Amino acid sequence: MNSSLWHGSLWLAWRQQRVLAGVGAAVLAAAAAIAAYYRSGMLDALRSGLFDHCDPGPVSCTRSDTGVPLLLDIQPLQYLGALNIALPVIIGVFWGAPLLGRDRELGTHRMVLTQGVSRGQWFASRFALAAATAVTLSGLLAGVFAWWWRPAADRSYGLFWYETTALSGSGPRVVAAALFGLAAGTLLGLLARRVLAAMGLTLLVTGAMTLVLEWTHKTRLLVPPHIYTSAGSVPKLPMGEKWSAGHYGLITASGRRDDVMNCPFPSGAQLKDCMDRNGYVARFYEANPAGDYWAFQWTDTAVLGGLALLLTAVTVLLLRRRI
Template identity: 70%
Template sequence: MKGTLWLAWRQQRVLVVCGAVVLVAAAALAAYFRSGMLDDLHSGLFDHCDPGPLYCARPEDGLPQFLDIEPLKLLGGLNIALPVLIGMFWGAPLLGRDRELGTHRMILAQGVSRAQWFTSRFALAAVGTVALSGTLTLLFRWWWEPAVNRSYGVFWYEASALAGSGPATVAAALFGLAVGTLAGLLTRRVLSAMAWTLLVTAAVAVLVQWTHRARLLVPPRAYVSDGWQAKPPMGDKWSTGNYGLITASGRRESVLNCPYPSGRELKECMAQHGYVARFFEANPAGDYWTFQWIDTALLGGLALGLTVLTVLLLRRRV
């Protein structure tokens, strides 16, 4: 290792070490709590639970019964916050520190081109970002596996799982790095770049969560049951909360017109109003990967676009 890559390593080695410490700590905690999760499952405490209901009830008092999943959700929360953290503490100083101190002039005066100066720094940071976010994502999935889509565990559509357990997590981390790098180039002040990075990455994270909740990019499916017979089981589907009744002409109306779960009352009400079927809207578990690949494409595309913009602005700004 020599030249600009050696200099990039010298300037980023503390961040690389910090990332390694985070990974070791996360791996140790994942191994410890996953072992406890498996012990609980093998003990028979949850043998009576049906994975379909929204929660598993304790036989003695009917209260909800869950595995110890809070530490798992905390790891998912860390993965969601990763773009902000990487953008602020890795991306913002990447070019911003040299720009603020003026040390880039000395580096460029040594015959190093702007492309070399940028490429060595950003490549090392990008590799570190992929390694950190990818490993944390794999740890989450490994820890999550015994309790995936279980009434006593974590369903695929919960924010900690949907936004913190797949390739979209890696794409989001690279997006945060790209935002911080561009902010450092434009503002020439590390603190200002960190503030802008926090604002932009947090806003995008909220927007992504909103598209999930609104099913804006992955529309739900309608599940229909003829007559007054029982609706298909919800299972691991992600309900929109939109339930209703269907007339002979196919028009959908509110479930409140016949608010009976089943039985004679429901049959009589449906006959009185001319309803021939019931429906509910939900996303099946298979849509997990649809959400993942759409988010990956969007966030990865934004990261690539911001990186290209940074390269184009280097000649004017440096």
């Protein structure tokens, strides 16, 4: 195919997608403006000295005069994280599903294909433009979140790395999720006979995938927690920025792990005596350290990116049969 036909196909793709691209640019501009405003207020609050006595760990910090908890205004930041989590659903439903499905439903693709444009070029021009826009939009939104979040990251008065809006609403997984949503919507738009049907199916698929990944985070299915041990005679060290898996207990010399309620005493003589009587040599708990933020990120990115590639390949293979 010559360059003029390719450029013409790209131009047509841009005309069809420019409204959505404009909406994405407006959302990004609004997010950046809101982030700049609230981040400035966050920095002013931190510079005021009100939080200077607060420990950096998870123990809540309170005002010394009233005992009222001290918290930064992070709710708008969490809203941006929620938007980033919802991106694959939004992009899949409103961009991916109509990408090929609209032309198929209206039959306008036949006119394009009679102009010397191959099926592959017709698909590539539309999908490449949509993918480039999705990557740019999601990457910049993830960057805005990270920039806004940094002053309040992993503080008792801010937002910890393992909270859903931070863990799933930031980093490279946001970009991979956006591409997955686009690929899923595009494939379903090709398979379904009506765009509305494709949009409904895309909503179910991308929403289910989002929930499945959140479930893997909670259960630590893909990123197992670390095991930390401590003697029962002294208090264990604070967890700090670790994300507890909710599993606590006692360990025998043979390595058997039992329920913590077998010796339900705080650190001290009672706990030590109970442990000695029952043959326990240490306590344990399971948690993910702060460094596992990147393990979760790259695992999600690999899963979502791999699925996006697979769905795109299936779409290409089905083009000849469906168009």
